Amino acid sequence: xxxxxxxxxxxxxxxxxxxxxxxxxxxxxxxxxxxxxxxxxxxxxxxxxxxxxxxxxxxxxxxxxxxxxxxxxxxxxxxxxxxxxxxxxxxxxxxxxxxxxxxxxxxxxxxxxxxxxxxxxxxxxxxxxxxxxxxxxxxxxxxxxxxxxxxxxxxxxxxxxxxxxxxxxxxxxxxxxxxxxxxxxxxxxxxxxxxxxxxxxxxxxxxxxxxxxxxxxxxxxxxxxxxxxxxxxxxxxxxxxxxxxxxxxxxxxxxxxxxxxxxxxxxxxxxxxxxxxxxxxxxxxxxxxxxxxxxxxxxxxxxxxxxxxxxxxxxxxxxxxxxxx
Amino acid sequence: xxxxxxxxxxxxxxxxxxxxxxxxxxxxxxxxxxxxxxxxxxxxxxxxxxxxxxxxxxxxxxxxxxxxxxxxxxxxxxxxxxxxxxxxxxxxxxxxxxxxxxxxxxxxxxxxxxxxxxxxxxxxxxxxxxxxxxxxxxxxxxxxxxxxxxxxxxxxxxxxxxxxxxxxxxxxxxxxxxxxxxxxxxxxxxxxxxxxxxxxxxxxxxxxxxxxxxxxxxxxxxxxxxxxxxxxxxxxxxxxxxxxxxxxxxxxxxxxxxxxxxxxxxxxxxxxxxxxxxxxxxxxxxxxxxxxxxxxxxxxxxxxxxxxxxxxxxxxxxxxxxxxx
Numbered sequence: 001x002x003x004x005x006x007x008x009x010x011x012x013x014x015x016x017x018x019x020x021x022x023x024x025x026x027x028x029x030x031x032x033x034x035x036x037x038x039x040x041x042x043x044x045x046x047x048x049x050x051x052x053x054x055x056x057x058x059x060x061x062x063x064x065x066x067x068x069x070x071x072x073x074x075x076x077x078x079x080x081x082x083x084x085x086x087x088x089x090x091x092x093x094x095x096x097x098x099x100x101x102x103x104x105x106x107x108x109x110x111x112x113x114x115x116x117x118x119x120x121x122x123x124x125x126x127x128x129x130x131x132x133x134x135x136x137x138x139x140x141x142x143x144x145x146x147x148x149x150x151x152x153x154x155x156x157x158x159x160x161x162x163x164x165x166x167x168x169x170x171x172x173x174x175x176x177x178x179x180x181x182x183x184x185x186x187x188x189x190x191x192x193x194x195x196x197x198x199x200x201x202x203x204x205x206x207x208x209x210x211x212x213x214x215x216x217x218x219x220x221x222x223x224x225x226x227x228x229x230x231x232x233x234x235x236x237x238x239x240x241x242x243x244x245x246x247x248x249x250x251x252x253x254x255x256x257x258x259x260x261x262x263x264x265x266x267x268x269x270x271x272x273x274x275x276x277x278x279x280x281x282x283x284x285x286x287x288x289x290x291x292x293x294x295x296x297x298x299x300x301x302x303x304x305x306x307x308x309x310x311x312x313x314x315x316x317x318x319x320x321x322x323x324x325x
Numbered sequence: 326x327x328x329x330x331x332x333x334x335x336x337x338x339x340x341x342x343x344x345x346x347x348x349x350x351x352x353x354x355x356x357x358x359x360x361x362x363x364x365x366x367x368x369x370x371x372x373x374x375x376x377x378x379x380x381x382x383x384x385x386x387x388x389x390x391x392x393x394x395x396x397x398x399x400x401x402x403x404x405x406x407x408x409x410x411x412x413x414x415x416x417x418x419x420x421x422x423x424x425x426x427x428x429x430x431x432x433x434x435x436x437x438x439x440x441x442x443x444x445x446x447x448x449x450x451x452x453x454x455x456x457x458x459x460x461x462x463x464x465x466x467x468x469x470x471x472x473x474x475x476x477x478x479x480x481x482x483x484x485x486x487x488x489x490x491x492x493x494x495x496x497x498x499x500x501x502x503x504x505x506x507x508x509x510x511x512x513x514x515x516x517x518x519x520x521x522x523x524x525x526x527x528x529x530x531x532x533x534x535x536x537x538x539x540x541x542x543x544x545x546x547x548x549x550x551x552x553x554x555x556x557x558x559x560x561x562x563x564x565x566x567x568x569x570x571x572x573x574x575x576x577x578x579x580x581x582x583x584x585x586x587x588x589x590x591x592x593x594x595x596x597x598x599x600x601x602x603x604x605x606x607x608x609x610x611x612x613x614x615x616x617x618x619x620x621x622x623x624x625x626x627x628x629x630x631x632x633x634x635x636x637x638x639x640x641x642x643x644x645x646x647x648x649x650x
Contacts, residue, residue, distance in 0.1 A: 270627050274622065282600070
């Protein structure tokens with residue numbers, strides 16, 4: 001049996017345009033193994049070309065269908081794309097809400113489309129960190145666009161979406177107030193709003209509600225960039241609105257570049273990724289010492305000899321020791 | 326002007342049964358100020374008596390009304406309680422969904438009830454850490470029960486609920502599949518399910534759905550403890566089901582104690598709190614160095630000289646330096 005190919009070699013192959021190396025490096029990166037660090041270093045130096053798009057919406061909002069249609073439009077325009085699906089209910093992730101109909105369709109076998117399912121997360125979280133490392137790899141592999149599809153609930157998923165250049169928030173018509181409240185944190189970060197299923201009669205109301213929300217200051221993130229957050233209607237049934245969505249995505253990227261806002265957004269992304277990676281290192285060390293030092297500190301917290309905060313400081317000392325410097 | 330009372334002195338007063346000192350120490354604890362650490366040390370050594378209950382459910386599920394009714398029943402039984410409301414839409418937090426009707430009612434002025442609103446969180450998160458420190462303070466103050474009310478969405482809020490001895494999940498009748506999917510992570514951790522608004526005709530279906538979910542393995546957290554997760558119906562309108570809820574809360578605490586499962590749960594809570602506190606220290610250091618070292622690392626990530634992971638390791642070194650050991 002041959003020894004496994006080292007990760008840095010997989011990285012080299014990917015940068016040199018060999019997509020066959022993608023699945024193995026993506027898996028290792030998502031798992032966050034220590035030995036993959038050098039490879040991600042090399043990958044990171046070769047990123048910065050792709051337009052990274054976060055696409056989010058609650059389960060059932062129709063975003064997987066939308067992503068499929070969008071992928072078709074991107075391919076028709078002669079561009080390549082990678083999709084990272086981290087919605088566990090997404091058909092791309094092996095879910096079956098919409099069944100095989102949208103699973104791949106005529107995109108299957110097209111080397112200009114790469115679909116990566118990241119439905120699982122490591123035991124210690126790390127969903128955001130792993131997904132963004134995966135986006136780096138797909139960027140370095142040369143895809144023009146990297147679309148990250150998430151269900152948009154939970155801090156980790158919001159972090160992923162915020163780490164995109166362009167955030168598309170998909171809403172279905174007729175969602176109640178409850179769900180809107182749940183989604184409030186995500187609605188605010190949209191660069192583009194899409195109301196799906198616009199063949200439905202109640203879609204117009206949802207469009208109006210989103211426009212009213214934006215008029216009340218929902219577009220604050222874009223102050224000064226010259227970008228006005230659009231509310232677009234799409235219908236997968238009637239195949240409408242997809243070209244407009246792609247035009248808006250491209251338009252947003254152009255405005256980011258031309259206004260100079262792109263740099264600010266890239267800095268924001270870099271900060272978030274740094275923080276996420278630090279939290280993950282702490283969690284890894286927690287897991288590593290769980291049977292030993294962590295267990296004895298836990299005993300002492302339970303018996304009130306130690307506060308959680310004092311234990312946390314000790315945990316950070318362990319984390320620091322583990323960073324090897 | 327007199328200098329502010331030191332936090333350790335406030336802690337002493339609280340332990341000695343002077344509730345007048347509560348608001349100041351709670352505020353300082355939630356803000357996570359460094360100088361409050363000694364006080365929380367003292368507080369922590371005096372905890373362990375209160376039964377901490379996490380009560381969660383999406384906005385509009387009726388949980389604030391339920392908490393008010395429950396508070397009345399607890400007082401009628403001659404026991405004291407503190408409520409920490411971290412649902413920003415809760416009337417206890419100054420929200421107005423249900424208005425003044427449930428705000429305090431006949432509980433106002435009763436020294437056996439203490440209501441704390443924690444609607445805001447620090448700039449660096451820390452909602453879970455701050456809330457659990459507040460629960461410690463209210464425990465040390467001698468309240469028999471501490472009820473933490475949360476909206477149950479987002480990792481931080483789930484962390485709070487998981488750090489309770491007893492978790493009550495409130496569902497309203499007729500919530501759609503979307504919201505159920507959103508709530509899935511919370512449904513799993515329930516020790517007690519409540520279906521509110523049981524005067525409504527569609528309540529029976531929600532009760533059945535929850536029971537089916539439990540039959541499919543939803544009570545796995547309780548394996549071996551001898552506890553069977555109940556699904557209770559309540560009606561604030563008809564004032565029904567509250568005594569049964571209180572009996573279930575007490576029953577769960579008794580089973581935890583008698584089966585020995587309480588220790589396991591307390592260890593789990595200690596571990597979570599340790600980890601949350603460590604993450605908060607990292608975020609604080611990130612904020613502290615944001616204009617300096619963090620900014621220069623951000624520059625180097627954006628220019629691809631440094632990976633987010635390498636920057637994270639450096640950030641942890643800064644965190645360690647700041648812990649002063």
